[in-house]
Amino acid sequence: MLTASLHSSANKKELLRLLGQFSEIEGLNKNPFLSYSWQYSWVSSLPTMPTLVTFKNDGLVVGYTLYKTKKIIPGIPIYCAFVNQLGNSAYDQVWIEFNDIICIKDFKYQCIELLINQVLKKGNVTKLTLSMCKDPKEWLQVVQHNNYRYEIDQTPGFRKPLADINSVADVLVGLSRNSRNKMNRAIRDAETTFGQLSVKKYGKSETEDFLLRMGLLHKKQWMGTSLGSGFANEYFLEHHKTLCNYFYDSVDLVEVRAGDVLLGLSYNLIHNKRVYFYCSGINSDAKRGKLKPGYVMHILLMSYYGKLGFEFYDFMAGESQYKRTLSSEEYKLYTLEIFRNSIMVSIGRYLLKNIKKLFSRPSQGSHPL
Known part of the structure; x- marks a missing residue:
């Protein structure tokens, strides 16, 4: 049986110690941003700690991820959660790409489902954000199976086979x-x-x-x-x-x-x-x-x-002319926002969309650039 345990602590040394248990597990280090070396270095740099979620199958560790909640609007207790980020531009400026849940492939769907359900059932968390994911297939399967509402955006990436x-x-x-x-x-x-x-x-x-x-x-x-x-x-x-x-x-x-x-x-x-x-x-x-x-x-x-x-020279994400000129392959990275099932959340999203549309309209007599 797959289980998820949460560890929230302000103690950086303790969190780094817990991360150490994942360093040698085969199948977790999928890319440089999900590697133990990147996660350890990122946590080492932070003044405030994310929550660690550890996934176990019959007592054996099969994966983990980090997340942090942040108030969407200052002063109002409504939160958004960020996967492997803090939602703070200064702390996240190292910028993670190829983001995902960090787990053994065979358990990915179950780990994602546990994470989403754990996070979105907590108090006032209304949204979970996964930025710059290469393959969101299992995320979308979980979201659709559990009838969560979601929004998805994409960013091009470029690489050259060597x-x-x-x-x-x-x-x-x-x-x-x-x-x-x-x-x-x-x-x-x-x-x-x-x-x-x-x-x-x-x-x-x-x-x-x-x-x-x-x-x-x-x-x-x-x-x-x-x-x-x-x-x-x-x-x-x-x-x-x-x-x-x-x-x-x-x-x-x-x-x-x-x-x-x-x-x-x-x-x-x-x-x-x-x-x-x-x-x-x-x-x-x-x-x-x-x-x-x-x-x-x-x-x-x-x-x-x-x-x-x-094998590859990867320019990674971002629309730039030099990347298009020098690469020969294009791919997509996806940012997924998953919303809590709630009438109030749905109303809030509807109002926010209309406010954005209102303020994005050009004034009369002007011409959009």
């Missing part, structure tokens, strides 16, 4: 003719202007220097935007320092140069012979005419990882 990649030329062959010509020109300009292209991998002892240098470049590029830079966030930094220092085999810290000139730094997650491009610091001072240092960096890295025998 099975046949052993050189820069192999990478370029897969591009459109127009893109191939542009990238050839950019590579030629980089080598003519600065010198030969090269890739360097940073060692564990160089982690601090890498994060410092990447932070400077990343903040220069992103601090003036609405997204901001995680490198200005102490919780984001603490998470990645822990991940790099304690689980160095889970990351790859690399730089691409043209001669002595840095084109970019890339922070990649490594899991099951796949490379997940997490973030970068691009040297904007290296831009010259047709030379795009970011594009050149990714092309060099796909060649580099292909030669090392990796």
Whole structure:
């Protein structure tokens, strides 16, 4: 019989100790974001603790997940729960993709059903949010079987298979003719202007220097935007320092140069012979005419990882032109909102939708952009 037990505690050491029991269970580490190394590093960075749900089948652990509840509107005791997130932009800025319940595959449906029923039957929790899930099939089956109302949204993700990649030329062959010509020109300009292209991998002892240098470049590029830079966030930094220092085999810290000139730094997650491009610091001072240092960096890295025998170079989620240009496969990540079965919740959702429609309408005489 499958059971779920909840552990809520403000004691970080105790929660980290409990997470340790999942580190060696085969079938739980499905991707870098659901791995023990990522979850441990994330919890280590937090000032407030999520609730741990442990799933057992006849006494044997078959999975777990973390969740946190948050008031939807300050001052009103109505809550939303978040799977493997806290619902706080500062604490969640490390950003989880390929999110899911963390359990052995054969028990996934049962674990999801237990989690949803446990959470949505608690007091004033009206909604459970699962963000950026690759395969929500079992979630939707549970939701529909139990007649929960739900909303689902999708975000595109992009990747490049590396099975046949052993050189820069192999990478370029897969591009459109127009893109191939542009990238050839950019590579030629980089080598003519600065010198030969090269890739360097940073060692564990160089982690601090890498994060410092990447932070400077990343903040220069992103601090003036609405997204901001995680490198200005102490919780984001603490998470990645822990991940790099304690689980160095889970990351790859690399730089691409043209001669002595840095084109970019890339922070990649490594899991099951796949490379997940997490973030970068691009040297904007290296831009010259047709030379795009970011594009050149990714092309060099796909060649580099292909030669090392990796299977995929995953740009992950987000609509960006460089991802569409350099990838050859597109997939979807889904965000699912599951609502408690309640007349009041249904009325509240109806009113909220209409309020949003009212305020989203352009004023008379204006033209929508």
